[in-house]
Amino acid sequence: MGRTRMPNFCLNRIRPHVQIRSPPIQAKNNPSLAMIPASAPKEKVPGGDDVAKPTPVIGRKIMILVDSSLEAKNALQWALTHTVQSHDLLVLLYVTKPSSSSSKQDEDSKREINPRIFEFLASMENTCKMKRPEVQVEVAVAQGKEKGAIIVEESKKHDVSLLVLGQKKKSMTWRLIMMWTHGGRVVAGGGGGGGGVVEYCIQNASCMAIAVRRKSKKLGGYLITTKRQKDFWLLA
16 A cells, blocks of 8 residues: 655644733723733833833643664654754653562652663753754653553643654554454553554543654655554655
8 A cells, every 4th residue: 555645744833732822901091092912011222212022932842752762763853853843842751661669659769760761861862952952851751561551641741742652663463463462452551662552642642642653764754643644654
C-alpha cells in the first residue's frame, strides 16, 4: 500500500492551554469614546512619545519521551526541527522500571535511580540547547512497571499540549501476535518504543500524542501516526 505524502503537515498551530486577554477600559476624559481595548500598556520614553510594551507570548509545553534508542533520538530530532517554537517549553521524560525496594518513600526511590540516567538526560538537554538555544528545556524521570500508563500520567501531570514518541517498525506477524495475545486490546505495558506502549499513549493521552518513525534513508522523511491518522509520510 502506498503512503500519503503530506508536505504541509504542521503542528505549530497547536494552541497553548493559557491565553492572555486584556480587558477593555472605559474612557474617562472623553465621553465621545466608548470602550477602548487595552491592547498593551504604554511606557514613557525619554524625549519621545509613549511606546506600547510588547505583549508576552505564551508558548506550549511539549513532552518528548527519551531513551538511548535510535527511535527516540529521531523523534527528538523531528520535534526540534518540525514543531518546537521559540516560546515553547520542552520536557524530556525518561521512564525507568522501579527498584526492588519499591515500598520506600519517593525521596528514597529517587536516590536509587541510576546516576547514568541523569547524565544521559543532561546530555539530551545540552543537545536541545545547542540546536535550539532559545527554547527552555526541563527533564523528568518517572518510575513504573506499566510504561504506557506512566507516560500518560506524566503528560497529564505536566499539563502538556503535545506528546511526542519514537516508534519502531513492527512486522505484520508481530501485530497479529499482539492482537491475538491481548484479544485485540491495546495494553499499557511493553518496553522501549514498542507498538503497545506507543499505541496506548496515542489512544489514552489527554493531549495530542504523536508517534514518529524515520523513513528509510533511500526515501527520506518521517512517518507520523496520531489518534486519527496512521503512517502519514512527511517529507523533510
